[in-house]
Amino acid sequence: MIKIKDNIYWVGVKDWELKHFHGEELSTHRGSTYNSYLIKDKKTALVDTVWTPFQREFIDHLEKNIGLENIDLVVVNHTEQDHSGSLPYLMEKIPNAPIYCSKNGAMMIKKHYHSDWNLNIVKTGDSFDLGDNKLVFVEMPMLHWPDSMATYVAGANVLLSNDAFGQHYASPYMFNDQVDQCELFQEAIKYYANILTPFSKLVKAKIQEITSLNLPIDMIAPSHGIIWRDNPMQIVEKYDQWASGYNEGSVIVLYDSMWGATRKMALAIARGITNKGLGVKTLSMGKNDKSDLVTEIFKSKGVVLGSSTINNGVLGDVAAMLDIIKGLKFKGKIGAAFGSYGWSGESVKIIETKLKEAGIEIMAEGIKAQYNPTTEEIKACEVFGEAFAEKV
């Protein structure tokens, strides 16, 4: 148990070995943590649990340190298994403990665990008196699941925000003022870009709702990564920016290439963008981690994307990336397409269609080259890059 504030203890787990999350979907280069919190007052509340593989160490630790029979209630802010996965094992041991969750949370607990636990549904503003502290529940639907909620500990003035404001970041330390700020914000923006981007409108509305309450917030303690205690509102301000069609004014040129022709085009387009004084990154979709590419796209204003044509379509990693981009519903970005081909040459049209479907405005008709681009065609790519840069 690590005391984070009077009456509040971190009882979570650090997962140093996690390399992917959501199955194999999201990379987690710095591991992650599953943060569970214990509020010890006249009554004792456990807020969230940890992922199933860690259930034994989690429950044994609680048993040794406080005795499971002393847990008066369990709050489930979110039923995704990284936070609710230890519930069945816990509830075997304290079957009568009441669980507090949102209405959707109750439905999802039943769908996940087919259990008969004592579920108590709470809405925004409902509260539970622990003694000196009071738990106040705040529903956060679709941030990022329909069941998500946060729990505010009035008295200690700590917001247990669940996934919001989190990072997949295992650190020897607990608090934001103790860690490398570059690492911290890299993981925080990666988390936002990959998980919360589609819900940005809701993020803005929820931030406004919470800030208008003028609650004193001394600490924001999410369910992953480090806890924000030094100027905790800095991450709320960042979320407000990230939820507002965020970009850093740069361009990303993404490509995949069978024999190097599309790559030559990518480098020439990037040269053109650089000629106009803009920052540009040129990255292969085949060679780079897709979650990191999403973070780079999130930071970019312009997305120029290219593929060789294969079997009347695009290369596999390009197809996957286009689907990911579509699902994330980025706002305020502009795009263009390019690619080399042998005989049919559909890739550019496919990319343009997919980027449009993703809400990315196409700024110019795409550029193609047959087989290996000539010196003139490479020059045309450079001019294409310059023209694109002027529209960013």
Ligand code: FEO
């Ligand atoms: Fe960290 Fe949505 O679970």
